[in-house]
Amino acid sequence: MPDQKIKSFYSTDELRAHILSGEPTLFHSSQTSTVIPFENIRGVLQTNTTLGNLSTIKGHLEFTAEKNLLVKGFVTWKEAKEFCRSHAREIMTSPTEELAGVLAGIATSCTGERSFGFKNLRSQIVELNYINHEGIEQKLLADKKLDIAVDLLDYQKDFAPYADFKNAPYPRLLVETDLMTGTEGQLGIISSAVIKTIPYEEETYLFILLPKWEENDEPHLEIFHAVQAFRNEIRACEFIDSNSLSYLPPEKNPGKNQDVVFLEVRKSDFEYVYENLLTKLTLINEENIFEMASGKCRDLRVSVPRAIFEVNSRMGVSKKGTDVQVTPAHFKELLNFYRKYTSLGVAYNLFGHFGDAHLHFNFMPTPDKNDFCNQQLEELYQAVLNWNGSPFAEHGIGLLKKKFIAPFYSDNQRKVFHALKQKFDPKGQFFPEGFMS
């Protein structure tokens, strides 16, 4: 089998010239996508699809007069965050993988820990530029309704049950910037974006140790329901179970065979949250609550998925993970569903964006259990469909989730995808294997 063709771009002009050639291309940035198997792409992409590297395009950051952040070219979340901090500002999106690209984050409609307090990245975009199939840079505004001569009436009707999700099974397509948000580079290539920032305020983290969710999830559910009334004070409400924590060296593990929920709050809100939320919990003992400095918490949060990845690589095991968000009314059912998975004889772990009822359950199967785990996941996706939940609320569809997303589409979505592809990608050059095709 021939190798995939690979091209790196060092300027927007080079990128434009390539786009004008019409060559089918999967453009990429940091390749941290968990739904595109970049490490094993041969045979997954069509052989004539080129891999187009955007991470070689020099990045640029500046503040606009309104103190929004202008991001041009390849910039990571880490760089954007540090730039804002050095100007006493901060961005509101915080994906766990900080080496991912900001513009790629728009393409995947990336979310992250702070969606609990600040909603999704989509709501923080002010405007963006993209390069269209004619190599021309076009501007899209977030305060302008999408008007593209494609009938979106039924599409929008179908969207209604998903309006409060971080990401629905299909892109929002309500305002102009939605054309590039969550469409995974299938309609054009984002070259710059302006995103909102807020003044920096020092944060701290409150940790709550809990029993293992497999044995008793009542304290977890008490916290889940209680935090919903504190979205103005709590920026992130995250969960890591004892199985995930067991991958860390013992000195980094805050519990002893326990789960943990942690809350990000502004230092100025610490007392309020402690007094009005934590002391009111009836199933949690105060001795199981403690504060952690932000640097240490960040290290812990990033270490867990990385440690899991390293263990898997050593053992030749490939994780089978979920990215499901449900409504609060179905959260207990989701936990019950995941509990069924714990007695199948396959190693597992659970972590994620607890306050938003959005948890990543990961099977860690030996290669002979791969198909078995896929079957189990198909049953989960059927349940998620019945609950009107979102099967992939954060990491997108890419190539690996295409099979699982199919039952969530009807003719209404397929017709719109077809019309968009014809209009914005007439040569079929932008990620031809993506979910819109």
Ligand SMILES: Cc1cc2nc3c(=O)[nH]c(=O)nc-3n(C[C@H](O)[C@H](O)[C@H](O)COP(=O)(O)OP(=O)(O)OC[C@H]3O[C@@H](n4cnc5c(N)ncnc54)[C@H](O)[C@@H]3O)c2cc1C
């Ligand atoms: C440990 C770990 C933790 C993660 N945590 C989170 C998280 O908290 N939240 C979250 O949302 N995701 C998370 N992810 C997933 C991943 O980081 C995101 O999907 C991220 O947005 C991908 O960025 P990237 O630069 O790696 O893009 P790539 O993986 O290189 O590309 C991803 C997609 O974006 C498209 N794309 C890239 N750049 C552009 C562009 N300029 N214009 C148009 N399309 C483009 C590509 O075509 C592709 O479809 C995590 C991944 C890992 C490994």
